[in-house]
Amino acid sequence: MMGTTSSRLSTSRPLHGHTTLLSARQWWGAGLLALLLAFAWLVPWLVDADPARQQLSRILQAPSLAEPFGTDHLGRSMLARMAAAIRLSLGMALLSVATAAIPGVLLGVVAGWRGGWTDRLLGSVSDACLALPGLLLVLLLAAIAPGNFWTLYVGISLVLWIEYFRVVRARTQALVTSPQIEASRLLGFGPVMLFRRHLWPELAPQVFTLAAFGAASAILAMAALGFVSVDLRPPTAELGLMMIELLPYYHEAPWAMAQPILVLFVVVLSLNLLAGKDPR
Secondary structure (H helix, E strand, O other), X not given: OHHHHHHHHHOOOOOOOOOXXXXXXXXXXXXXHHHHHHHHHHHHHHXXXXXXXXXXXXXXXXXXXXXXXXXXOXXXXXXHHHHHHHHHHHHHHHHHHHHHHHHHHHHHHHHHHHOHHHHHHHHHHXXXXXXXXXXXXXXXXXXXXXXXXHHHHHHHHHHHXXXXXXXXXXXXXXXXXXXXXXXXXXXXXXXXXXXXXXXXXXXXXXHHHHHHHHHHHHHHHHXXXXXXXXXXXXXXXXXXXXXXXXXXXXXXXXXXXXXXXXXXXXXXXXXXXXXXXXXX
C-alpha cells in the first residue's frame, strides 16, 4: 500500500501546473530574437568584414550594395559592427542572467524553505546589496579595476540576483506548506526530489520571465555605460558606445546614428515580448 501511494505521488502532476504553449505576444518576441541572433551570427560567415578595420577613403558612405548598412565616421563597415554589437550585448546579457539566476534561485529556495535565522540572514544580505545603486556599484568596480570588461559583468550580476532571490523566496514560502509537499516529506522523499517535482514546475515560469526582463535590463545598462564610456573603449562594437561615437555626425549621416538606436529598441522589445507577464 505504501509503495502504491509513493508511486502515485512521485508521478503526480505539479501543484498547479502551467501550460508550455507560448502566447502570440511571446511568439512575436521569440521571432524577433531569432532574427537578431541569425543576423548576428550569420554576418561573419557570409560577409568578409572586420568591424574594427578602418577605411578612411570610405568615411560616412551611404548604404549601398557593397555596404548594405553604410560606413561610420572611420570608414568601418556598419554591417559588421552591428552584428558584433548584437553578439556582445546578447552574450553579456546571457552571461549576467545565468550567473544571477543560479545563486538567486538557490538562495531563495533555501531562505523560503528553512525560514528562521537563515531567511533573516539571506534577506539582510539582499537588502544590503539593494541599498547600493547598481550604477554606483559598477562605477566603484571600474575605479578599482579600470579598463577591465569584467567589471560591467560583475556589477550587473550583483544587482540582478536580488530579483530572483526575492521572487523565489516568497513563492517557496507559500509552497512549502502545501499538502503535496507535506505528503512527500512524510513518505521520505528528499529535498532534491521535492524541488524537482513540486517546487521547480511552479518557479520555472516566474524565473524565465525574470530572466527575459533581466536580459533586457542588462542590455540597457551596458548601453548606458557604453554611452558614457565606462570600461568600454573604441574600437569595441557596442550599441551605447556606437551612439556616442556617431552623435557628432547625425547631420551628415542620420542613417548611421539611427542604426544602433533601432537595434537596441528591437532587442529590448523582443525580450520584453518574450517575457510575457511580469511575475511581480
